[in-house]
Amino acid sequence: MKLVSVGSVAFDAIETPFGKTDKIVGGAGTFIALASSFFAKEQGLISVVGEDFPTETLDYLKSRGVNIDGVQIKQGEKTFFWSGKYHNDMNSRDTLVTELNVLGTFDPILPSSCQEADYLMLGNLSPQVQLTVIERLAKRPKLIAMDTMNFWMDIALDDLKKTMAEIDVLIINDEEARQLSKEYSLVRAAKVIRAMGPKILIIKKGEHGALLFHGENVFFAPALPLEEVFDPTGAGDTFAGGFMGYLAATNDDSFENMKRAIIAGSALASFCVEKFGTQRLTEITMDDINARIQQFVALSNFEMNLHGTH
Amino acid sequence: MKLVSVGSVAFDAIETPFGKTDKIVGGAGTFIALASSFFAKEQGLISVVGEDFPTETLDYLKSRGVNIDGVQIKQGEKTFFWSGKYHNDMNSRDTLVTELNVLGTFDPILPSSCQEADYLMLGNLSPQVQLTVIERLAKRPKLIAMDTMNFWMDIALDDLKKTMAEIDVLIINDEEARQLSKEYSLVRAAKVIRAMGPKILIIKKGEHGALLFHGENVFFAPALPLEEVFDPTGAGDTFAGGFMGYLAATNDDSFENMKRAIIAGSALASFCVEKFGTQRLTEITMDDINARIQQFVALSNFEMNLHGTH
Secondary structure, three states: EEEEEEEEEEEEEEEEEOEEEEEEEOOOHHHHHHHHHOOOOOOEEEEEEEOOOHHHHHHHHHHEEEEEEEEEEEOOOOOOEEEEEEOOOOOOEEEEEOOOHHHHHHOOOOOOOHOOOOOEEEOOHHHHHHHHHHOOOOOOOOOOOEEEHHHHHHHHHHHHHHHHHHOOEEEEEEHHHHHOOOOOOOOHHHHHHOOOOOOOOOEEEEOOOEEEEEOOEEEEEEOOOOOOOOOOOHHHHHHHHHHHHHHHOOOOOOOOHHHHHHHHHHHHHHHHHHOOOOOOHHOOOHHHHHHHHHHHHHHOOOOOOEEEEE | OEEEEEEEEEEEEEEEEEEEEOOOEEHHHHHHHHOOOOOOOOOOEEEEOOOOOOOHHHHHHHOOOOOEEEEEEEEEOOOOEEEEEOOOOOEEEEEEEEEEEHHHHHHOOHHHHOOOOOEEOOOOOOOHHHHHHHHHOOOOEEEEEEEEOOHHHHHHHHHHHHHHOOOOOOOOOHHHHHHHHOOOHHHHHHHHOOOOOOOEEEEHHHHOOOEEEEEEEEEEEOOOOOOOOOOOOHHHHHHHHHHHHHHEEEEEEHHHHHHHHHHHHHHHHHHHHOOOHHHHHHOOOOOHHHHHHHHHHHHOOOOOOOOOOO
């Protein structure tokens, strides 16, 4: 298996200024697997759901090339549920309900089909669970990427640092980078964070794009200026899934190719926010994605003639 | 005269987390003229100072090709003085002192050498004064750009709208764009603002770069990720000066060339913040600027192979 991801497969109930949903399918693992499936034609997902989780969704993931041998279905238990309400600026949200359910005792099982992963994506989960996944793999993947959040910095910083020491790529947002490094400047934050383990750091800045720190190089990825963000839920996971799917499909971890992977992830994330939950990701085609990628090229491409003004 | 700029020539006293200055030379007009002088070899500056302003500074501007026939020197009066203190994040500041002095009664005089400007840069000033400059020109410049600030939106919105109706390019920051348009989304804000007059809009986002709206096109310009910003004073004026200097020198207002002009302005602004006041702008050479522009190219350049993953 080229790519293996771990992350929650869950129910979300979302309220934005544009509307609200009942329980719909969400979860970091779901968004990651859907997004990466556009590039990685074979992949495995490690997760856990309750007996209340719709088999159609699992079947749909399978139809997209996602091996779900590693998705445990716990009879008599309920799926992880999160409910949140976004504020008017869509940049902040209140969590209304968090029911851990099956996720509270999640003990990841790695089926043999997933043991030989070249690329491993650790979706946002307890850093202890993320470390367990690494430890249970038969061989160390070529590249391990990890998402996390301020919650784990608050309550499990030591575990987080232990896991960070084992990975290659950390994907966090600017606020989290500042909290983790205690530095306001993102350039300084990057130095502090990369000294903790990950050689490569991606700092997501929402509507302001993303920064990639790779060796001595920095890439400033644009974000597509959007008229409106309908629902930001899952955008970060979709970005990470698109990024890792692209890397797994191209099998090239150079700076130049990671730039492309970031643009691919950004393009997918820009679709994700157009409708509630995973809906938009189930509608789009590779042609849609390629057209969107062309928009990113147009948005940030320029040619400088340094002698033009002499 | 290819380029004429209007803006304050002033004294600043600045306090940042890195240190503080006594009265040093500052002012939007000073930064604009210095920055544009790297590209525009001939230009005029319209401003006013008191008898306390150092003649060496005016001589230095002349030595950089700035015609100062339009800089009035008011005997018996004092130069505009601003004093401010930046907060630790460098993104916000408190104004400690504002002494308008000669700027309070500024009545711009346009010498004959400035009457035929092709490019006009209206630095941040009362919109009434900005409009007066346009009205006093013998012919309408090919391109008029304008900076403004939230202060004028608060106290002189009607005047501001009158001036905006006469210009081609508005250069403001994201907070100002939101205040002016009453829209949070910058894409929507751009629509509202461009309906007020300026066909072309540049929204500066500080460390997050800048957006250029030009016809149906959008360009997302990166900002150089900096370890520290020593003193942000004048960075916006330097950006505007570099932008207009580049346009005046190349005489090309196409989207592609405006992208280049924005990169040129961004490169100059990235130097400006490295030391207090105008100091850094007086030290750097065209080679330094070209090297910095190459950093911008490296930072945002990527090549997408859309078939690479099929």
